[in-house]
Amino acid sequence: AQSVAQPEDQVNVAEGNPLTVKCTYSVSGNPYLFWYVQYPNRGLQFLLKYITGDNLVKGSYGFEAEFNKSQTSFHLKKPSALVSDSALYFCAVRDSNTGNQFYFGTGTSLTVIP
């Protein structure tokens, strides 16, 4: 079975401070991992993905994610948070067997405090 877990429902960080949104995964086979962001009453926007290669993946809007195979984690990071980063963040894993279904976590609400 494939799944991701986002252990924090809510993350608060001060503007200008580094932020981390956590994600752990469980897959059979190679993991294909993704981060998406959702603003209120909007669809999901793709931020970045890990397929293979470097463990540090860079994405949109200054976000990056670190893939850690031994800890089965794929945490989203940003060196300096902006108020406009406040949104709902979803980690997802693509089914490694069928190659078509994505499994999403329950989401982490990020609030950046001015």
Added chain:
Amino acid sequence: ETGVTQSPTHLIKTRGQQVTLRCSSQSGHNTVSWYQQALGQGPQFIFQYYREEENGRGNFPPRFSGLQFPNYSSELNVNALELDDSALYLCASSSFRGGRTGELFFGEGSRLTVL
């Protein structure tokens, strides 16, 4: 480049009715997936269409059905609506190559309320 568009954006139905949601995929993409996002939850996979055929299905009953057209647009049909069908329905387009779906690009969603 045209993004993914969905219609309608909001609609209200009553139990037992039927609904059709529509989606136009992003140019250059050949695959459409539909996801259901209940309030406070992550999106749940309903099904995917590739070359006008269903190419994977999640844990949803047969009253959820779909179509993909030659121009890669798609419809999601839900029959015999239930209260629990109230959700945001997200369409996502992607490229399907080598037996794998690339990253998903989502539309803004159709919010369905069942009374």
